[in-house]
Amino acid sequence: xxxxxxxxxxxxxxIVEISAFVAAPLGAMTLAQMGADVVRIDPPTGGLDxxxxxxxxxxxxxxxxxxxxxxxxxxxxxATPQGRxxxxxxxxxxGDDAGILLTNFPARGWLDHxxxxxxxxxxxxxTIQGDHLGGSAVDYTxxxxxxxxxxxxxxxxxxxxxxxxxxxDLITGQMAATGILAAERHRRRTGEGQHIKLALQDVxxxxxxxxxxxxxxxxxxxxxxxxxxxxxxxxxxxxxxDGERIMVIGLTLKQWRSLCVATGMTEHVEQxxxxxxxxxxxxxxxxxxxxxxxxxxxxxxxxxxLAEIAAIFDSHAVCWSRYQSVKELVDSDAACSEANPxxxxxxxxxxxPVLSASVPLDFGTGRLPPEPAPRLGEHTxxxxxxxxxxxxxxxxxxxxxxxxxx
Amino acid sequence: xxxxxxxxxxxxxxIVEISAFVAAPLGAMTLAQMGADVVRIDPPTGGLDxxxxxxxxxxxxxxxxxxxxxxxxxxxxxATPQGRxxxxxxxxxxGDDAGILLTNFPARGWLDHxxxxxxxxxxxxxTIQGDHLGGSAVDYTxxxxxxxxxxxxxxxxxxxxxxxxxxxDLITGQMAATGILAAERHRRRTGEGQHIKLALQDVxxxxxxxxxxxxxxxxxxxxxxxxxxxxxxxxxxxxxxDGERIMVIGLTLKQWRSLCVATGMTEHVEQxxxxxxxxxxxxxxxxxxxxxxxxxxxxxxxxxxLAEIAAIFDSHAVCWSRYQSVKELVDSDAACSEANPxxxxxxxxxxxPVLSASVPLDFGTGRLPPEPAPRLGEHTxxxxxxxxxxxxxxxxxxxxxxxxxx
Numbered sequence: 184x185x186x187x188x189x190x191x192x193x194x195x196x197x198i199v200e201i202s203a204f205v206a207a208p209l210g211a212m213t214l215a216q217m218g219a220d221v222v223r224i225d226p227p228t229g230g231l232d233x234x235x236x237x238x239x240x241x242x243x244x245x246x247x248x249x250x251x252x253x254x255x256x257x258x259x260x261x262a263t264p265q266g267r268x269x270x271x272x273x274x275x276x277x278g279d280d281a282g283i284l285l286t287n288f289p290a291r292g293w294l295d296h297x298x299x300x301x302x303x304x305x306x307x308x309x310t311i312q313g314d315h316l317g318g319s320a321v322d323y324t325x326x327x328x329x330x331x332x333x334x335x336x337x338x339x340x341x342x343x344x345x346x347x348x349x350x351x352d353l354i355t356g357q358m359a360a361t362g363i364l365a366a367e368r369h370r371r372r373t374g375e376g377q378h379i380k381l382a383l384q385d386v387x388x389x390x391x392x393x394x395x396x397x398x399x400x401x402x403x404x405x406x407x408x409x410x411x412x413x414x415x416x417x418x419x420x421x422x423x424x425d426g427e428r429i430m431v432i433g434l435t436l437k438q439w440r441s442l443c444v445a446t447g448m449t450e451h452v453e454q455x456x457x458x459x460x461x462x463x464x465x466x467x468x469x470x471x472x473x474x475x476x477x478x479x480x481x482x483x484x485x486x487x488x489l490a491e492i493a494a495i496f497d498s499h500a501v502c503w504s505r506y507q508s509v510k511e512l513v514d515s516d517a518a519c520s521e522a523n524p525x526x527x528x529x530x531x532x533x534x535x536p537v538l539s540a541s542v543p544l545d546f547g548t549g550r551l552p553p554e555p556a557p558r559l560g561e562h563t564x565x566x567x568x569x570x571x572x573x574x575x576x577x578x579x580x581x582x583x584x585x586x587x588x589x
Numbered sequence: 590x591x592x593x594x595x596x597x598x599x600x601x602x603x604i605v606e607i608s609a610f611v612a613a614p615l616g617a618m619t620l621a622q623m624g625a626d627v628v629r630i631d632p633p634t635g636g637l638d639x640x641x642x643x644x645x646x647x648x649x650x651x652x653x654x655x656x657x658x659x660x661x662x663x664x665x666x667x668a669t670p671q672g673r674x675x676x677x678x679x680x681x682x683x684g685d686d687a688g689i690l691l692t693n694f695p696a697r698g699w700l701d702h703x704x705x706x707x708x709x710x711x712x713x714x715x716t717i718q719g720d721h722l723g724g725s726a727v728d729y730t731x732x733x734x735x736x737x738x739x740x741x742x743x744x745x746x747x748x749x750x751x752x753x754x755x756x757x758d759l760i761t762g763q764m765a766a767t768g769i770l771a772a773e774r775h776r777r778r779t780g781e782g783q784h785i786k787l788a789l790q791d792v793x794x795x796x797x798x799x800x801x802x803x804x805x806x807x808x809x810x811x812x813x814x815x816x817x818x819x820x821x822x823x824x825x826x827x828x829x830x831d832g833e834r835i836m837v838i839g840l841t842l843k844q845w846r847s848l849c850v851a852t853g854m855t856e857h858v859e860q861x862x863x864x865x866x867x868x869x870x871x872x873x874x875x876x877x878x879x880x881x882x883x884x885x886x887x888x889x890x891x892x893x894x895l896a897e898i899a900a901i902f903d904s905h906a907v908c909w910s911r912y913q914s915v916k917e918l919v920d921s922d923a924a925c926s927e928a929n930p931x932x933x934x935x936x937x938x939x940x941x942p943v944l945s946a947s948v949p950l951d952f953g954t955g956r957l958p959p960e961p962a963p964r965l966g967e968h969t970x971x972x973x974x975x976x977x978x979x980x981x982x983x984x985x986x987x988x989x990x991x992x993x994x995x
Contacts, residue, residue: 192771192772192774192775193771193774212799213764213767217771231841234871234873235821235822236801236820236821236822236872236873237801237804237810237812237820237821238821239808242873245801245804245805245808246800246801246821248801248804249798249799249800249801249804252799315924315929315930315931315951320910321908323824323838323840324836324838324908324909324910325910326836327826327834327835327910327911327913328910328911328912328913328918328924329918330914330915330916330918331753332817332912333912333915334753334915335742335750335751335752335753336741336742336743336746337746337750340742340743342826342834343834343912344741344743344750344817345741345816345817345826345836346754346756347737347740347815347820348737348752348756348796348800349800350754350756350760353756353760353796354756354760354763355949357760357763357766357767358763358766358949358950360763360764360767361619361763361766361767361950362950364770364771365598365599365623365770365952366952368598368774369598371777377952377953377954378953379950379951379952380951381951384924385929385931385946385949385951386949388925388929388931388946388949389931389946389949390754390759391915391918392655392944392945393615393656393658393946394652394656394755395642395643395651395652397919397925397943397946398643398651398655398943398944399643399651400915400916400918400919400920401919401942401943401944402645402651404643405914405915405916406915410751411738411749411751414643415641415642415643415652416641416642420733420748428748428749429733430730430732430733432727432729432730434727434729465640466641467640467642467644502725502727502730503730504726504730504731504733505733505734506734506738506749507733507736508736508739508811509736509737509739509740509797509802509803509806509812510736510811511736512735512736512797513803513807514806516734518720518721518734518790518794523721523791523794524721525791525794525795526794526798531804534804536807537803537804537807538798538804538807540795540798540799540803541795542795543764543788543792543795544764544771544785545721545787545788545791546783546785547785548775548781548783
């Protein structure tokens, strides 16, 4: 049994977030869900992402609620000089574990690193930017430039296919969390703060490079669209007799042999190998022979109902899965329910009950349950009092002048 | 100017990696590219991913080269008891900054956490697994279960569209790096090690939850396929007069107004708004009116060549980009060249020159250039000598018995 967890693994760490949309909020939320105290500063009317879809019938953003869980919210009108001064004071507030800013706002004006550093010499500032030159870009504009939309979708399709999941944003957000922790380790060892820049476009470029796409293109190979085929080995989607869709994988030799035995195609593929001069124990030859292999599997799967296939595949440890819609996932998949210890239903203000995920990292020392996102400005007075030692009268004055939210 | 960097920000940290494919190698490489000493242990004939496509004409894996940069390689035959003993000794070798294992192999047998912990009480072990129950899963089987393939691709398409980028793997890899650093921080403060589990499927589920997909489905909303449209605001791909493809975004109000001014559609969209009862200053109403808006932009873009559009868009700070293939990206985009300080051409053994990316995190304290991936087993003797104090004679004996690679 795990110990009951009341403090996360990052207990004590204090981060100010000034952000919008996916990457920066996700990076800070990852830290918050591990126990860091994350204070997100927004304008009293909400930031650029405060109404982002999906929304409830009342227009409350489920997106915002999802990406700001476990944080505290402070509402400051940073269009005013006093508001900017207040935000700077929060960013550079004292405390060994404080003095960390995660933002996707440009590092100029009131967020200029030099200006902030003048207030706190060991500040850690991580700025997510569009490209390495400081230009702006979003996941939707980075992706077309990477070539991935021309590799996605059916081979017969013309034109690009955008991804629906903002993958570059999601990777960048996690990398921001990594960068903050690395810089905080460095600061604890040396006393030195720093400004870290993380470009969304660089994350995409590096990912392509790491996976071999760049090296492949440098060697003159133009990879075409391969539809739903797994590149470089065997893997494809098939339709069952009862009209279900399944994905079937033969990436490793073990997976491949399981699939051959489960479908009874061992002899057949040996024949294919002999006829075409392939060694199908090699993943690359499986890819070359994929149409022949797929023809057999398609006939086999098409002759059986999903339940039968599932029983056979599972008894042979085949690597496979069934396609389902998000609705099916949410309605009937136990992995997407409180049966999975990562999930807990939280009461989200303005929304109601929401099945919410904590951080996927399941620490041996325990994992905090997910907390709802705050109401906008919910913690304004609390944070100003705790971090800056402000009195109720001072806070009331700021409020009456519209510098902070109600 | 940045200081010349000879040691990365994670200098001193020592990690043993026992892995294959994307997530675990990427997580460890991220730490290696920040200066950690990452020792990857593989069988003398290479692990499951040693031949993974893309490959050179000679069958050398560009994938493996991409995901193992800046590491040291140790070849041990872990099918033998002596090999397993040796690997355990490396995992639990002494040193304040050592005793960290990142793996996607099951935590049983010689990788059982209890067994390893008996050798080093403060071991940090991070195990990437398929699902939270410890079952196996890969990106290709997780994705169908998440519903995303039914949301991707043209609205007229039937059947699922797989993603080509292993997004779940990439996110999981970054999250593994975060988990290691969080646990290492905890160990430095408390002396306590731990076993962290990170399920690929949980990363996918949490991501869907964070973005609002789960909450939306819980409210009975079944999101259909929206093709290349940006969900919840305005954004779509268009064809120019000269047959180029562009992605055009009006997510924020500022982006939307820039687009209206640049294309001269301000009056037209006011008319649409009046006719249809929409306030197009609201992102959701822009999504509702997207067909009307897109009809105007399509005609405008179709009447102009890319060069003309680029000049107009850039002078109005429109949020847009051009679709290009991976080949175009690599051949002619300065962002994907040594003009981008993240990239450096490295000489990869068995491959030749490869444009390689370092970590996208651009630390104020400096960023290490990318190093090539090692040759398999390149550092076996060096690591056994340094970490375990073995003599040349001892190492030679292991080699002659086939326990370690040449």
